[in-house]
Amino acid sequence: MSIYTTEDTTLASDDTRAGAKVSAGAAFGAAAAPPRMTSLDVLESEALHIIREVVAEFERPALLFSGGKDSVVMLHLATKAFWPGKVPFPVVHVDTGHNFPEVIAFRDRTVERLGLRLVVGRVQDHIDSGELAERADGTRNPLQTAPLLEAIRANRFDAVFGGARRDEDKARAKERILSLRDDFGQWDPRNQRPELWNLYNGRHTVGQHVRAFPISNWTELDIWRYIERVGIELPGLYYAHQREVYARDGMWRAVGDVSLPRADEPVLTKMVRYRTAGDMSCTGAVESTAATVAEVIREVAASTITERGATRADDRISEAAMEDRKKDGYF
Structure with missing residues (x-):
């Protein structure tokens, strides 16, 4: 009888065969087969690996945390990566002054619960100093760059974790996991490194820094399925x-x-x-x-x-x- 099975066999029969193999193996003293990893297991494992690699390679990392769903998942992953120790870096929020009040309240509760250091860069401070001016449409999101770069310079962060995902926008679809930024904090597509297999090149010079995106390969649906599986509050x-x-x-x-x-x-x-x-x-x-x-x-x-x-x-x-x-x- 052939030992090979067709690809269209049912999951139930796969499980039955797997159980039979484990039982047979156990009878002869063989080790049980490891459980299969789900797609969420693979994504989580990749993200944890990236977070740990960045912390091992850089001196002063930080994590962008707004209280939004992606940054909440990122913070959960960072917490898991170093459990039972504390998250070994601060969190940074670029506050436009136009945030939803319930999100700011959630941000503050989370920071207090986990005992984190919170660094806030405020758009309003830059408007008050005359460095920035209000836009005619009243939108402040495009004004976040200056406060972010100022927070990075003032705290000498050499790596900044972000919750960007490639499925969000075509500009993010071509982003590297580790994205090099120059002395002015700017992104040059010609100055990005190839990332082969799971090898990430964090080399940079004084004044440069790296943006790290551990959940780049996740989709919005992956985020929500992970929130459901882990029970993350939003x-x-x-x-x-x-x-x-x-x-x-x-x-x-x-x-x-x-x-x-x-x-x-x-x-x-x-x-x-x-x-x-x-x-x-x-x-x-x-x-x-x-x-x-x-x-x-x-x-x-x-x-x-x-x-x-x-x-x-x-x-x-x-x-x-x-x-x-x-x-x-x-x-």
Whole structure:
């Protein structure tokens, strides 16, 4: 009888054969076969490896933490990478001053719970000093570069972890896991290194630094499945809730002090949730009844547009909006 099986055999029969092999092996004193790794296991293992490699190779790393879902997952991975010790680097938040209040409250609770050092770069400080000026559209997300680079220089960070994923935007799709930035914090696509297998080149000179993206290969759906599997807490705005909103540019904008409707934009109360938690003045909500992680997963699985494409007005400024910001030194 042939020992080979066809590819279309059922999982149940695979499990039965595997159990038989283990039993037979045990009878002869052989070691049991290791359990199969799921796709989430592989992604988690890769991310933990990258985080540990960066901490081993660099002197002053830091992690960008906004309280959004990707940075929350990143912080969870960092916590797991060094457990039972504490996370051995500070977290950095570039505060636009237009953040959702519930996200800032979540950020502060998390930092206190884990005993982390929080470094905050404030856009408002740079506006007050005259270095930056308010934009005509009121959006502050494009103004985050200067506070970020100032925080990196002031604290002499030589590696900065970010939660960027390649599925978010075409500018991020071609990003390396370790992205070299020059003395001005800028990204030059011609000065990036090949990354073969799991080998990451962190070599840099004085004044340069590296952005590290451990979850580059994750998708939005992977993020939510991992949140479900591990039981990670998120700010409540990621789940369906009632909120006063108005329609602009094909998105539902929240009503707030920094996000006010025009006279021709009626205010409605909608059941919505957020797929990303950015600047309140440029981040849109989506109509949704998904109030649990499982419901969000089903919703995301059926979506045909990324969260940034669906809800971030600042990425619609031009076709190369994200690319331009990356070249200037942001993400």
